Amino acid sequence: MIDNGLPEGWELVVGLEVHVELATKTKLFSGSPNRFGDEPNTNIDPVTLGLPGALPVLNEHAVELAMRIGLALNCTVKPSTFHRKNYFYPDLSKAYQITQYDEPLNVDGFLMLPGGVRIGVERAHMEEDTGKSTHFGGAGGRIHGSDYSLIDFNRAGVPLVEIVSHPDVRTAEQARQYVNELRAILVAVGASDAKMEEGSMRCDANVSVRKYGAALGTRCEIKNVNSVRSLGKAIEYEARRQIDVLETGGTIRQETRHWDETDGRTHTLRTKVDANDYRYFLEPDLVMLAPDAQWVERVRAALPVLPAARRTNLAALTGADEDSEAIAVVVERGQDTYIEEVKNAGGDAGRALVWVQQSFAEEGNAPRLPAKDLAALTVLERDGKLTATQAKTVLGDMLETGGGDPAAIAASKGFEALDTSVIEGFVDEGIAAQPDAWAKYCAGEEKAMGALVGTIMKLSKGKADGKVVTAILQQRRGS
Amino acid sequence: MTNFSTATSIAHNVASGAQSAASVVEEHLQRIGQREEEVHAFNLVTSAEARERAADLDARIARGENVGPLAGVPIALKDNMCTRGVPTTCSSKILEGWKPPYNATVVDKLFAAGAVFVGKTNLDEFAMGSSTENSAFGPTRNPLDTSRVPGGSSGGSAAAVAAGFAAVSLGSDTGGSIRQPAALCGVVGVKPTYGLVSRYGLVAFASSLDQIGPFSHSVADAALLTEIIAGHDPMDSTSIPKPAPSLVSVLGRGVEGMRIGRVADLPEGADADVLARLDAAFVALEKAGATIVDVKLPSLSYALTAYYLIAPAEASSNLARYDGVRYGNRVAANDMNTMYADTRAAGFGDEVKRRIMLGTYALSAGYYDAYYGKALKVRRLISNDFAAAYANADVILTPTSPTVAFPFGAKTDDPLTMYLCDIFTIPTNLAGHPAMSVPFGTGQANMPVGVQILAPTLGEEAMFKVAAVLESAA
Numbered sequence: 001m002i003d004n005g006l007p008e009g010w011e012l013v014v015g016l017e018v019h020v021e022l023a024t025k026t027k028l029f030s031g032s033p034n035r036f037g038d039e040p041n042t043n044i045d046p047v048t049l050g051l052p053g054a055l056p057v058l059n060e061h062a063v064e065l066a067m068r069i070g071l072a073l074n075c076t077v078k079p080s081t082f083h084r085k086n087y088f089y090p091d092l093s094k095a096y097q098i099t100q101y102d103e104p105l106n107v108d109g110f111l112m113l114p115g116g117v118r119i120g121v122e123r124a125h126m127e128e129d130t131g132k133s134t135h136f137g138g139a140g141g142r143i144h145g146s147d148y149s150l151i152d153f154n155r156a157g158v159p160l161v162e163i164v165s166h167p168d169v170r171t172a173e174q175a176r177q178y179v180n181e182l183r184a185i186l187v188a189v190g191a192s193d194a195k196m197e198e199g200s201m202r203c204d205a206n207v208s209v210r211k212y213g214a215a216l217g218t219r220c221e222i223k224n225v226n227s228v229r230s231l232g233k234a235i236e237y238e239a240r241r242q243i244d245v246l247e248t249g250g251t252i253r254q255e256t257r258h259w260d261e262t263d264g265r266t267h268t269l270r271t272k273v274d275a276n277d278y279r280y281f282l283e284p285d286l287v288m289l290a291p292d293a294q295w296v297e298r299v300r301a302a303l304p305v306l307p308a309a310r311r312t313n314l315a316a317l318t319g320a321d322e323d324s325e326a327i328a329v330v331v332e333r334g335q336d337t338y339i340e341e342v343k344n345a346g347g348d349a350g351r352a353l354v355w356v357q358q359s360f361a362e363e364g365n366a367p368r369l370p371a372k373d374l375a376a377l378t379v380l381e382r383d384g385k386l387t388a389t390q391a392k393t394v395l396g397d398m399l400e401t402g403g404g405d406p407a408a409i410a411a412s413k414g415f416e417a418l419d420t421s422v423i424e425g426f427v428d429e430g431i432a433a434q435p436d437a438w439a440k441y442c443a444g445e446e447k448a449m450g451a452l453v454g455t456i457m458k459l460s461k462g463k464a465d466g467k468v469v470t471a472i473l474q475q476r477r478g479s
Numbered sequence: 480m481t482n483f484s485t486a487t488s489i490a491h492n493v494a495s496g497a498q499s500a501a502s503v504v505e506e507h508l509q510r511i512g513q514r515e516e517e518v519h520a521f522n523l524v525t526s527a528e529a530r531e532r533a534a535d536l537d538a539r540i541a542r543g544e545n546v547g548p549l550a551g552v553p554i555a556l557k558d559n560m561c562t563r564g565v566p567t568t569c570s571s572k573i574l575e576g577w578k579p580p581y582n583a584t585v586v587d588k589l590f591a592a593g594a595v596f597v598g599k600t601n602l603d604e605f606a607m608g609s610s611t612e613n614s615a616f617g618p619t620r621n622p623l624d625t626s627r628v629p630g631g632s633s634g635g636s637a638a639a640v641a642a643g644f645a646a647v648s649l650g651s652d653t654g655g656s657i658r659q660p661a662a663l664c665g666v667v668g669v670k671p672t673y674g675l676v677s678r679y680g681l682v683a684f685a686s687s688l689d690q691i692g693p694f695s696h697s698v699a700d701a702a703l704l705t706e707i708i709a710g711h712d713p714m715d716s717t718s719i720p721k722p723a724p725s726l727v728s729v730l731g732r733g734v735e736g737m738r739i740g741r742v743a744d745l746p747e748g749a750d751a752d753v754l755a756r757l758d759a760a761f762v763a764l765e766k767a768g769a770t771i772v773d774v775k776l777p778s779l780s781y782a783l784t785a786y787y788l789i790a791p792a793e794a795s796s797n798l799a800r801y802d803g804v805r806y807g808n809r810v811a812a813n814d815m816n817t818m819y820a821d822t823r824a825a826g827f828g829d830e831v832k833r834r835i836m837l838g839t840y841a842l843s844a845g846y847y848d849a850y851y852g853k854a855l856k857v858r859r860l861i862s863n864d865f866a867a868a869y870a871n872a873d874v875i876l877t878p879t880s881p882t883v884a885f886p887f888g889a890k891t892d893d894p895l896t897m898y899l900c901d902i903f904t905i906p907t908n909l910a911g912h913p914a915m916s917v918p919f920g921t922g923q924a925n926m927p928v929g930v931q932i933l934a935p936t937l938g939e940e941a942m943f944k945v946a947a948v949l950e951s952a953a
Contacts, residue, residue, distance in 0.1 A: 046581050050800045052574065052682040053561045053583060055715050086796050086842075088819055095799030143815055151804075279842035281851065284687035284793055286716050 004171040005236060006209070012239050013208045013216060014175055015167035018182055019160050020192040021129065021200040022065045028128045028159035029056030029098065036198055040152035048157045050093030055285050058082075062159035063105070066126045067291060067299045068189040069161050070106025072306055073121045073182075079290035080105040080125070082283040087276045090143075091131035091151045099127035099162075101280050105289065111165075111185070112308055113177045114323045120166030126289075131156035161191070167206065167216070172232040172239075179203055179228050184307040184332050196227050203231055207238045209246070217242070218252040222266055224259045234259040238266050310336050317343060318353040326357040334365030347375025348382045355395055370403045377406040387465045389457075390415040415463075420472075423456075423464045427472050430456035442477050449473060483643040486552040486700040490593070493551030496540060500533035500551030503646075504595055507553040510643045511597070519619050520629075520639040522558045522568055524598040529553065532595045547593030548707060554589055555645035557636045558599035559606055560691070561680040562586055569682050570614035571604045573801045573808050573826025583680020584715070585649060585691050585708045592707050597645050600635030604828045605798065606656055606684040608632050609900035612891055613830045621664060623926060627884040630660030630900075633694070637664040640694045647695045647704055651681055653688045654786055655879075655904025658916040661694055662879035662929025665918045667701045667946070668694050670904075672937050673911035674719040676705075677712030683797040685790035686717075688908040698917065698946045702726035705939065719937070729940045730947040735768035737941065740872030740933075743773040746780050746902055749881040752922030757878050760919050760930045763952035764876075764945065774868035774875060778860040782906040785861070787898060788841045788854035789909070794831075795838030801826060833894065858909045865910050865935065873941045875933040877903045879916035883926035903931060913939050917949045 004012045024034050030047035046054035067077050083101035104125030111119050132155045137147025163182065169175050183201060186194040194201040203225050208217035222238055225231045237259075242252050256275075257266040305313075314336045315322035330336055335356050342352040352374055360367050377395060380386045385407075386394065394409045410416075431438045434455050440448035449470070456469050484503075492498035508526050515521060536546050556562065559569045561579035563586075568574045582590075589596075603613035611619040611634025619634040621627040622642035629638040633650025637660035640648050650657040652670035661668025669692040676691045683689060693704035709723035741761060749757075761771050803809030803822030810821035827835070841850040868875060880900060890897040907914040913936075916929035930949060934942040 046579075049805060051561075051579065051581075051806070052567070052569070052577075052800070053579065053678075053680040055679050057714060057716050084796050086799060088799065088802060090802075090804045090815065093800065093805065095802060096796055277844045279796070279839065279844075279847075281792060281796070281842055281847075284685075284717075285683075 002170055004239075006239055007243060009211055010209050010239075010243055011212050012170055012172070012235070013167050013210060013219075014169035014235055015206040015219075016165045016169060016175060016178060017204045017206070018163045018179065019202040020069075020163070020186055020194055022062050022159040022161060023190065023192050024059055024062050024065065024159055026059060027157035028059050028062050028126070029157055032157065034158050035154075036200065038154055040150075040154060043154040044156075048093065048153055050095070056098060056283075058286060058289065059159060062126065063289065063291065064299060065159075065191040066105055066124065066161050067296060068303060069163065069186065069191045070109065070124045071296075071300050071303060072185050072189045073106070073109035073111055073124060073163065075106035075109030075121060075124055077106055077291060077296045078103070079288055081288055082126075082286045083280045084283050085278045085280055087278060089130070090149065091133045091153070091156065093131065093153060093156055097128060097130065098283055098286070100125035111178065111181060113174060113181060114311075114328070117174060117177075119168045119174070119178055122164045122166050124161050124163045127160050127162060129155050129158040129160050167208075167219075172235040175205065175235055176228050176232045179231060181307065187332075188304055188307050205231060205235055205238075207235055207242070208252070209239050209242045217246075218254050220252065220254065220266070221256045222259050223256060223269065226261065230259060230261060233264060234266060237264060241266065307331050314339065314353070318349040320350065320353055326353050329357050333360070333363075335360060335363070335367065338365070338367055338371060341371035342375045342378065345372040345375035346379065347371070348378035351378035351381050355391075359392075359395060359399065368402050369398055373398055373403045373406065380406055380410065384465050384468060386410055386415060387463065389462045418460065418463050418465070420468060423460065423468055424472060426456050426460045426464055427469065427476070429459050433459075441473070483696055484646060485697045486549060486646040486695060487697065487703060489552050489646055490548060490550045493536070494540065494546070498551075500536040500540070500595060501530065503551050504529050504533040504553055504597070507597060507644060507646070514622065514642055515644065517620060517625055518622050518638050518642050518644075519617055520600055520622075520635045520642060520644055521555070521598040522570060522601050522616055522635070523566060525565065525596055528565075529595050529597045536593060536595070547591060548703065549589060549592040549594040552594050552647060553597045553645045554594045555598050555600045555636055555639040555648035556586065556596060557602055557633050557648070557650045559602060559651060559682040559684075560586060560649065561682070562596070562599065565599065567599065567682065568616075569605045570602045570616055571826065571828070571831070572615045573823070575615075575808060577807050579680070581680065584677035584712045586680065588708050589649075598639075600633070600639050600648060602635055603632035604831050605682070605794070606632040606651055606653055606689075607794070607830050607834055609655070609659055609897050610885075610887075610890065611635060611660070612887065613828055615828055618887065621884045623665060624884065624924070627886050627926065628663065630663035630880065630884065632656040632660075633668075634660045636694050637661055637666055637668065640664070640666045640696065647693055647700055649691055649704075649708070650694055651684070651689055651691050652904075652908065653684050653690075653790060654908050655901040657692045657694065658904050658914060658929070658931060659880045659900060661916040662918070662927065662931075663884040665927030665929075666694050666696060667698055667915065667917055667950075668692065668929075669701045669705055669915040670907065670913060671705055671709060671939060672719070672913045673908075674717050675709045675723075675913070675937070675939070677710075677715040677718050679712055679714040683793075685793040686797060687793060688786075688790055690908070698943065698950045699727060699730055701915065701946070702730060702943050721937075724937070724939050726939055726943050729944050732944050733767060734764055734945055734948050737764075737769045737874070737945065738772050738872045739764050739769045739945065740774040740868055740875035741771055742776055742779070742875060742877055744775050744777060744779070745877060748899060748902055749878045750883070750922070752883065753878045753881060753928050756920050756922060756928040757876065757930055760876055760949055760952075764948060767948045767952070769945075772872050774872050776861075776864045776868055776906070778857060778864045779906055781857045782861055782909055783898060783902055785854040785857035786901075786905045786909060787837070788850050789858065791834040791838030792841045792851050792854075793838065795835045795842065798827075798831065798835055830894070861906055862910045865906075865912065869935045873934070874938065874945050876945075877931045877933065879903060879929035879931040883922045883924065883928060907933055912936055913942055915942055915946055917946045917953070919949055919953045
């Protein structure tokens with residue numbers, strides 16, 4: 001049974017609803033710019049403001065990006081329609097949101113988590129964003145009780161895709177993995193920058209618990225989760241809250257709950273009883289959206305290699321574990337092609353992966369350092385001409401100057417790999433200084449080797465090659 | 480009826496220099512000065528702008544420019560079409576004083592054709608009504624008998640043409656709002672095929688039914704106006720992606736060999752004087768070489784009910800934006816919900832409130848299937864019935880309105896009586912087809928009677944051919 005961190009016998013069931021803002025130049029139904037961070041109420045027009053007589057016209061590029069998302073999530077692209085979702089709120093300029101309802105564009109897909117867990121994707125549909133309200137005075141930043149409110153309509157009409165998963169998520173960690181993987185896919189296909197902190201990616205979680213084998217429990221929808229870390233914490237808190245209620249004989253009420261980052265709890269936002277009746281009906285100002293098969297195939301053919309496949313490829317190239325952090329991080333940064341270039345330039349892909357992960361965080365997908373220079377460095381390292389510590393120093397210089405011959409830099413710094421006979425001397429000194437560790441190591445305790453290597457490296461002032469030291473120690477133990 | 484100049488003749492005279500645009504405008508402004516107080520066709524008369532525009536056109540014509548096919552033609556616009564910088568009220572207190580920052584597509588097209596705008600005409604609030612008695616700014620009177628209504632909702636636009644205040648005008652037709660007032664005021668009124676004329680900038684009542692169309696003294700003027708305002712508009716997703724049809728050119732072709740449908744199961748309710756004129760119209764067409772064929776439209780009797788679910792449902796959503804937050808009138812309050820409620824209670828009239836409530840109810844959870852959903856099915860049945868009928872007929876003739884213009888207050892006590900005014904016009908809107916009303920003699924109290932010509936989708940050519948023959952036989 002999977003470890004979900006919950007009391008014995010309880011199963012966690014989570015479905016996720018992720019909203020992403022599409023990286024279009026203009027809005028979903030008008031020509032105003034879709035741009036974050038501009039002066040409030042500058043990216044507006046009659047359609048955005050819902051002025052009388054204004055009509056929506058669907059943005060073709062938004063449809064294309066929505067299809068990219070659907071196809072990357074293994075969905076079927078279908079003829080679809082738009083509906084009006086009616087409710088009153090000051091930042092909803094028309095008093096209805098145009099959204100896809102019973103006939104969404106993308107249906108029946110899935111996403112594979114690292115480790116082979118399959119999360120079903122029910123649908124990925126298009127809709128428009130609302131404006132952004134800010135409430136001043138009063139308590140809790142809510143409109144009720146505030147002194148006044150300001151609305152920025154720049155965000156109104158920004159294209160969104162809402163990706164709804166099946167309730168297939170079983171642990172908080174899977175939820176985090178799902179959102180991270182989804183984010184990586186969205187960025188890879190160029191559909192969105194998917195930044196949770198800027199609100200271009202938002203995540204709601206439908207959480208319920210049940211005894212293993214029992215029917216699905218009543219779910220609560222958790223909103224206001226602003227980071228992947230919070231998502232995990234909110235799900236864990238909510239699951240425990242529901243178990244507490246159930247174990248003390250209570251029942252779960254279907255409701256929407258608000259995650260409060262400061263107190264680490266969820267609070268009732270609204271119950272099912274006071275839920276809006278949205279009076280959905282077909283949007284008469286738009287026609288059916290039915291992308292023809294050629295368009296769908298064109299979009300499919302143009303999809304880039306997705307993160308999961310890139311991780312597999314990079315793992316094969318470097319010999320690293322496919323689920324390792326190094327692989328995930330480097331693929332997310334888009335630096336896997338760079339490592340391929342290093343390899344093609346005769347370099348050691350495994351060492352390149354280490355350096356790229358550690359030192360290229362700010363470098364983006366096209367690092368300044370010529371691939372052949374990093375290749376040369378990894379060759380020196382592989383051949384024992386430079387220790388890891390020395391290589392790091394040389395790399396630092398290379399990054400500062402934008403490249404160069406690592407052998408020449410090493411020579412100018414007086415880095416020469418120590419002769420094995422000299423290292424043997426340091427090993428003798430090390431064993432003498434750490435008799436207990438040596439005894440433990442000889443008794444088969446592998447962990448003890450760390451202390452020995454550390455001491456020997458210190459004695460050599462970092463000049464000994466760690467790999468050579470390890471080899472000598474293993475040889476002496478006779479293993 | 481007075482013989483006012485047609486748009487066709489004005490444009491010809493102005494373009495050729497026989498008459499100045501300025502003198503045409505003065506002539507019309509003079510008539511407005513004489514009778515507008517009595518008729519109240521307008522919410523706003525834009526005399527200064529009209530004079531300035533006419534002078535500009537005259538100057539351009541003097542320089543030898545071609546200013547367009549509507550050179551110097553005075554036009555009135557129903558006050559639910561957006562005009563940049565000029566108040567657009569929908570005859571509602573909630574929009575009183577609001578000035579749109581943009582023009583409706585039709586306004587830009589008319590301007591580019593050389594027209595002169597003389598004012599914004601009165602209507603039933605948000606185009607909801609059949610007598611213009613629901614205007615927040617007082618009713619419009621029928622210029623032919625000011626004790627009677629002009630019809631509605633485009634009563635102001637119909638009256639403006641009938642009174643000679645404008646050579647032509649534009650109205651909007653959701654369930655008969657162009658054709659019925661045209662019939663009651665004795666002018667020509669056209670509802671084009673849904674999607675033929677852009678709705679961009681037309682303040683929505685019921686988006687799937689609304690369509691802009693012209694009022695005129697002559698069938699030729701109506702054809703000319705329809706040609707000019709029709710055509711694909713990328714700003715309206717429901718606009719038909721085809722060029723505007725050529726209509727003026729078909730007018731002289733006659734109806735020889737055409738099949739004219741007579742509805743065998745026409746819903747009851749039309750007055751005898753109206754039915755007598757319809758019969759006369761069939762006789763006239765037969766004499767002109769057409770064949771009269773019987774068609775059946777069994778679902779027609781459900782049209783009114785379906786319409787009064789679909790139109791209010793869409794209206795309840797379209798009118799939700801009038802919340803006092805961004806524009807229009809606001810009644811201040813201490814909290815958001817009270818502000819919404821007070822603003823809308825003060826801003827909307829009874830008929831608008833009635834339809835918003837009806838529509839909200841029809842769309843509500845638990846009622847959608849029984850009301851709105853069922854109405855959509857009826858709408859499909861009506862389309863199917865029409866399709867079957869048009870297999871045997873090129874056009875269909877019915878009365879436009881069951882009665883001639885009625886006195887003020889005659890139908891205001893019972894909304895259902897008023898709703899019945901549109902019994903013959905509503906089916907066309909549900910089907911998305913074109914239809915027009917042509918004056919064809921008079922009935923009771925010597926008031927005009929209109930005959931309605933219905934045609935299938937994009938059947939405007941056949942419709943106008945028949946209209947031209949009826950016009951010459953009237």
